[in-house]
Amino acid sequence: MGSQTYEYLGNSSVMWICPSPSCGLPNYSAGSLFSNGNIELTNSFSSLPSVDDNNMPRSPLAASSPIGKNKPNQPPLNPKKDxxxxxVVNCQGLRTKKESFAACVDNLNPDIVIGTESWLDDSVTNSEVFPHNLVVxxxxxITHAGGVFIAIRDxxxxxxxxxxxxxxxxxxxxxxxxxxxxxxxxxxYRKPDQNDEHYLAKLRDSLSRIKPDKGTIICLAGDFNLGEINWPSLSTAQGCKxxxxxxxxxxxxxxxSLEQMVTEPTRKGNILDLFLTSHPSLVSRSIVTPGISDHDGIPLIDMETKPSVEKQKKRKIYLYKKIDLEGLKQEIKTLCENITDMANTTSSSVEDLWNTFKDGIHASMDANIPSKMVGKKHQSPWISPRIKRxxxxxxxxxxxxxxxxxxxxxxxxxxxRKMVKTETKKAYWEYVKxxxxxxxxxxxxxxxxxxxxNTGISTLRSGGNLVSENIQKAEVLNTQFESVFTKERPLDPSLTTLKVLYPNxxxxxxxxxxxxxxxxxxxxNxxxxPDNIPAKILKIAADEIGPALTVIFQKSLDSATPPNDWLLANISPIYKKG
Incomplete structure (x- = not known):
C-alpha cells in the first residue's frame, strides 16, 4: 500500500480492511468514529513506505505467550498422590472382557475397583481375570451372571x-x-427384574450392623438399577415405573446419612451406577469415563484421603551378562586365602570367619558385577503405547x-470402543504367545x-480379633507353630552314666x-x-570358594558352633486342607 492511498483512507469516513495476507484486520478512519469529538487524532508517526506484500513481515514463529488450540477444560485423569x-464398573462378564478391564485399570489408575456383574463362579480363580497387582x-x-467384587492395590x-x-x-x-x-x-448389585422389597431390606439390615464410629467412612457403590430418582431433590422422577x-x-x-455422588448418566441417560458415602466432603471429584459393557460410563471418584500402604523396598539385581569374571575370581581367591590364614594363625571364631567370607563375597560382587535397583511393576506388560493412544x-x-x-x-x-476391545485382546494373546x-x-x-x-497370607483371627498387618500375622503364625512343636525336656543325668554299647x-x-x-x-536359578549369596556365584567360583568353606565347615563341626546365619530360614506358610 502506498503512502497516498494510506493517507486517503485515513482521512475518509469508511472502514477498510488491510489487504496484506498476514494482516487482514479492519481499520477505522477518524471521520467515521470521532468526527464529533474533541479528541486529538493526529498521528505522530509517518506513513509506511510502499512495499511488496510478499515481503511483508509475517507472524512470529514463537512468542512468550503462544496461542494454543482451544481445548475443552477436561480435568486430568491422573489423581493426586494423596x-x-x-x-465403579459394570463388567457384564469378566472372562470375556479381562483384556479391556486390565487396560481400563491401567489407564485410569484406580486404587480401588468396585465391580458388578462379574459373571464368575468357583471354577475361575482371581488370577485368570484380574491383573496380578490387585487383591480381590x-x-x-450361585446361578449364572451377577456377582460383585472389590479389588484393591496389593x-x-x-x-x-x-x-x-x-x-x-x-x-x-x-x-x-x-x-x-x-x-x-x-x-x-440388584437385578433389573428384582422387584422384591425384601432385597433392599437385606441391604438395610447389613448397614444397620455397622458399628457406629466417628472415624469410619462408609462408601457403598454398585449397580442399583433404579435410574428414575432425582438425586438432588431426593425424590422419584415423574412417571417412575x-x-x-x-x-x-x-x-x-x-x-x-449417606449422599449419592454420581451426577452424570451411566447407561442410556440414567444414573444406574451409584456411589453413596457418609463423608461427601471428602469427595474432591466425580466424573464418568467410557465403560466396557452395555453401561456407557464408569464412575470415577477421587477422595481426599490417603490410604495406608505397605511400601515395598526395591531390590538389587545383578547384570550377569556384563560380569568381569576374571576380576571376580581373583578377588574371591584372595579373600579365601586370607580366611585360611585367619583360621591358622589367629583364634578367630566361626562367626568371625563366616562374616568375613560373606561380606567379602558381597563386596566382590558389587565391584565386578553391574547392578540396578528394580521395584514391582504395576502395569500390564502387554499394554503398549499404541493401546494407550x-x-x-x-x-x-x-x-x-x-x-x-x-x-x-x-x-x-x-x-x-469396539476397536479398543479388539486391539487389547489381540495384544494380550500376542504377548502370551x-x-x-x-x-x-x-x-x-x-x-x-x-x-x-498370589494374595499372600490372608487375614487371620486371633483371640476374636482380625489381624491384617504383616508383622501381626507373623507373630500369630509363629505362636501357632511354637504351640504344635514338642518341647524337649532336660536330659536325665542318670542316662549319661550308662554303658555305651556301640563304638564312637x-x-x-x-x-x-x-x-x-x-x-x-x-x-x-x-x-x-538369608545370607543373600546367589547360587550362581557359588557355582562359577567353586574352585576359589572351596578352600575357605572347607575351613569354616571343619571349624564349625569341631567346635559344635554354627554361625548365626545358618540358624535362619525363610519360611512361607502354605495352606493345607485337613
Whole structure:
C-alpha cells in the first residue's frame, strides 16, 4: 500500500480492511468514529513506505505467550498422590472382557475397583481375570451372571469384613486410612427384574450392623438399577415405573446419612451406577469415563484421603551378562586365602570367619558385577503405547458424544470402543504367545499364575480379633507353630552314666574336592538364602570358594558352633486342607 492511498483512507469516513495476507484486520478512519469529538487524532508517526506484500513481515514463529488450540477444560485423569481413587464398573462378564478391564485399570489408575456383574463362579480363580497387582474380594452368584467384587492395590492394607454379609449380592471390605480409623467399602448389585422389597431390606439390615464410629467412612457403590430418582431433590422422577423400590432406596440413604455422588448418566441417560458415602466432603471429584459393557460410563471418584500402604523396598539385581569374571575370581581367591590364614594363625571364631567370607563375597560382587535397583511393576506388560493412544482416542470420542448427544458421535464412540476391545485382546494373546514360546520355564510360570491366586497370607483371627498387618500375622503364625512343636525336656543325668554299647564314630573331615563338587552341582536359578549369596556365584567360583568353606565347615563341626546365619530360614506358610 502506498503512502497516498494510506493517507486517503485515513482521512475518509469508511472502514477498510488491510489487504496484506498476514494482516487482514479492519481499520477505522477518524471521520467515521470521532468526527464529533474533541479528541486529538493526529498521528505522530509517518506513513509506511510502499512495499511488496510478499515481503511483508509475517507472524512470529514463537512468542512468550503462544496461542494454543482451544481445548475443552477436561480435568486430568491422573489423581493426586494423596487422593484415593475409586472406580465403579459394570463388567457384564469378566472372562470375556479381562483384556479391556486390565487396560481400563491401567489407564485410569484406580486404587480401588468396585465391580458388578462379574459373571464368575468357583471354577475361575482371581488370577485368570484380574491383573496380578490387585487383591480381590468377591462374592459370586450361585446361578449364572451377577456377582460383585472389590479389588484393591496389593500394597494397601485391606480386610474382608464377613460380619456384614447377608443373603444378597453384597460384600464389604475394610481399608486402613492415614489420619482416621478405617474406610468401609461395599459392593452391591440388584437385578433389573428384582422387584422384591425384601432385597433392599437385606441391604438395610447389613448397614444397620455397622458399628457406629466417628472415624469410619462408609462408601457403598454398585449397580442399583433404579435410574428414575432425582438425586438432588431426593425424590422419584415423574412417571417412575418402580416408585416403591425407589422410595425404599431413598429412605435407606436418608436413614443412614449417606449422599449419592454420581451426577452424570451411566447407561442410556440414567444414573444406574451409584456411589453413596457418609463423608461427601471428602469427595474432591466425580466424573464418568467410557465403560466396557452395555453401561456407557464408569464412575470415577477421587477422595481426599490417603490410604495406608505397605511400601515395598526395591531390590538389587545383578547384570550377569556384563560380569568381569576374571576380576571376580581373583578377588574371591584372595579373600579365601586370607580366611585360611585367619583360621591358622589367629583364634578367630566361626562367626568371625563366616562374616568375613560373606561380606567379602558381597563386596566382590558389587565391584565386578553391574547392578540396578528394580521395584514391582504395576502395569500390564502387554499394554503398549499404541493401546494407550487408542484408550485416549476412545475417551475423546466419549467426551464429544456426551457433549453433543448426536447419533453420529455416539456411533463413533461405539466404533472406538469396539476397536479398543479388539486391539487389547489381540495384544494380550500376542504377548502370551510370545512369552510361552520363549522357554519352558516361562511357559509354566504363566500357567501357574493362572492356576492360583498370589494374595499372600490372608487375614487371620486371633483371640476374636482380625489381624491384617504383616508383622501381626507373623507373630500369630509363629505362636501357632511354637504351640504344635514338642518341647524337649532336660536330659536325665542318670542316662549319661550308662554303658555305651556301640563304638564312637570316627573323626569327620571335610575335603576341598568334595565341597567343590557340591558347589558345582548348584542350580543357578534357585533363590538365595538369608545370607543373600546367589547360587550362581557359588557355582562359577567353586574352585576359589572351596578352600575357605572347607575351613569354616571343619571349624564349625569341631567346635559344635554354627554361625548365626545358618540358624535362619525363610519360611512361607502354605495352606493345607485337613
Amino acid at each position: 487422593n484415593l481413587r475409586i472406580m 474380594y468377591r462374592k459370586d452368584r 500394597n494397601m492394607i485391606g480386610t474382608h469384613v464377613t460380619d456384614l454379609d447377608c443373603d444378597c449380592e453384597l460384600t464389604w471390605t475394610q481399608i486402613q486410612i492415614v489420619g482416621c480409623k478405617t474406610i468401609l467399602l461395599g459392593a452391591f 418402580k416408585p416403591t423400590l425407589s422410595r425404599q432406596l431413598l429412605d435407606i440413604v436418608c436413614d443412614f 487408542l484408550l485416549r482416542r476412545k475417551q475423546r470420542a466419549y467426551n464429544k458424544a456426551r457433549k453433543s448427544n448426536l447419533t453420529e458421535d455416539w456411533e463413533n464412540f461405539k466404533k472406538q 510370545g512369552t510361552c514360546l520363549e522357554s519352558p520355564k516361562q511357559f509354566w510360570s504363566f500357567i501357574n499364575k493362572m492356576k492360583k491366586d 564314630i570316627p573323626q569327620i573331615n571335610f575335603t576341598t574336592a568334595g565341597i567343590v563338587k557340591l558347589l558345582k552341582n548348584q542350580k543357578e 534357585k533363590a538365595s538364602g
